[in-house]
Amino acid sequence: MNADINNIVILTGAGISAESGLATFRGPDGLWEGHRVEDVCTPEALARNPVLVHRFYDERRARLAEVAPNPAHQALAALDAAWGGDLLIVTQNVDDLHERAGAQRLLHMHGELQSALCAACGKAEAWTAPLPPASVCTGCGQPRLRPDIVFFGEMPYDMERIDAALCRADLFVSIGTSGAVYPAAGFVQTARHAGARTLELNLDPSAGSAYFEETRLGPASELVPEMVRELLG
Ligand code: OAD
Numbered sequence: 540m541n542a543d544i545n546n547i548v549i550l551t552g553a554g555i556s557a558e559s560g561l562a563t564f565r566g567p568d569g570l571w572e573g574h575r576v577e578d579v580c581t582p583e584a585l586a587r588n589p590v591l592v593h594r595f596y597d598e599r600r601a602r603l604a605e606v607a608p609n610p611a612h613q614a615l616a617a618l619d620a621a622w623g624g625d626l627l628i629v630t631q632n633v634d635d636l637h638e639r640a641g642a643q644r645l646l647h648m649h650g651e652l653q654s655a656l657c658a659a660c661g662k663a664e665a666w667t668a669p670l671p672p673a674s675v676c677t678g679c680g681q682p683r684l685r686p687d688i689v690f691f692g693e694m695p696y697d698m699e700r701i702d703a704a705l706c707r708a709d710l711f712v713s714i715g716t717s718g719a720v721y722p723a724a725g726f727v728q729t730a731r732h733a734g735a736r737t738l739e740l741n742l743d744p745s746a747g748s749a750y751f752e753e754t755r756l757g758p759a760s761e762l763v764p765e766m767v768r769e770l771l772g
Contacts, residue, residue, distance in 0.1 A: 543713060544736070544770070546625035546709045548701075549615065550726055554715020555759045559606045559636055565717050572599070589672035596686040598732040599633070601728065608640035611714070611763035614674045618643035618767045624685075627704045629697075631716060631723050633688055645722045648695040648723065654687035658769070666668050670765040695722060708735040711765065715759050718747030727751060 553563035564571045572580070572595070576633040579595045594636050607615075619626055619642045628645045630637055633652045637645050650656075655666035655674065662678035666687075689695050706710065713732035718724045727737050727750045739751040739763040748754050757764050 541617075544709045546704070546707045547624065547626045547710045547712070547770075548704050548726070548730065548735075549620065549626070549628045550631070550711070550713045550716060550723060551637070552714070552723070555630075555716075555763070556606075556609075556610050556632055556633025556634055556636050557715065557742075558609045558611070558758060558760045559634075561602070561606055561634055561636075563715075563717075564686045565719060570686065580688070582693065585690065587686060592610075593672050596652060596688060598695065598761070600667070600669075603634055603652060606636070608636045611758050611759035612640035613634045614764040614767040617750075618770060619644050621771055625707065626705070627701070629701050629704075629723075629726075631720070645660060646697045646701065648689070648697060650686070650688040650696065652686070652688070656683065656687035657683050658685050659683040668705045671715055675723065698722065701726070702729065705729040705735075708733060711735045711737045712740045713737075713741070713745070713747075713751070715742070716745065718745035738766070757772070 557563050575706050579592050607744045611760040613740060615628055626644050627643055628637060629648055631649045633650055635653055637726050653665060653667055654663050655670050657676035657678060659681035660676060660679040662676060664677060670684060676684055705726055707753050708730050711727060724747055727747055731737055737751045739748060739754040740759060
């Protein structure tokens with residue numbers, strides 16, 4: 540599979556962390572840890588009920604201490620370390636399992652649980668403790684810190700860099716994402732237009748499966764190490 544491949548872009552979603560014990564967003568009941576996404580993941584929800592939204596992300600942040608990277612995160616980190624060409628892992632996940640596995644060439648397009656964002660000045664700071672509403676920003680001193688999560692209706696991070704990488708990609712791989720949320724769901728089409736090969740690894744066919752040249756179905760903990768072995772030859 541690695542003939543003629545130099546530049547790789549890998550998109551990951553909640554499915555890559557499922558086998559580490561973190562819930563995906565669109566389970567059979569359509570709830571995320573018992574909440575409708577629109578009750579905890581929109582600017583309106585934050586304005587309406589900051590206590591609920593902050594507590595929800597506090598619980599998700601605390602949960603990180605109970606989970607560990609699985610073989611899929613580890614295989615991507617090994618690929619990152621060994622791959623001589625360009626490589627970019629773009630994750631929609633707000634957990635830190637890719638970096639704990641050792642991945643370096645990584646972007647969190649939907650934000651991070653272990654970061655707090657000042658709604659007044661835009662400064663982001665590392666945050667591992669609970670984050671009560673009205674916590675004070677160390678930059679501007681305003682009591683406006685919120686979870687550094689990209690809510691629905693907000694612009695994902697690093698889009699220019701991601702777009703540039705997609706336009707140069709020889710291979711685009713999507714792992715463990717339902718393809719339900721744009722702009723990430725459209726990356727496959729950008730990569731195809733640029734002439735990249737496209738591969739999807741997922742437990743079930745996703746909403747965007749038809750756009751991929753190849754879809755492999757199964758658990759990420761098996762499919763990702765297999766793909767990395769193929770790439771590293
Ligand atoms: P979803 O919950 O929508 O989709 C998870 C996908 O992972 C599904 O297609 C599952 O079939 C697949 N899956 C589950 N277990 C798997 C496993 N062991 N191996 C491989 N695949 C598995 O999660 P995302 O697509 O990541 O946004 O959701 C996208 C965005 O929607 C999230 O980033 C979040 C949410 O609203 C924000 O928080 C801004």
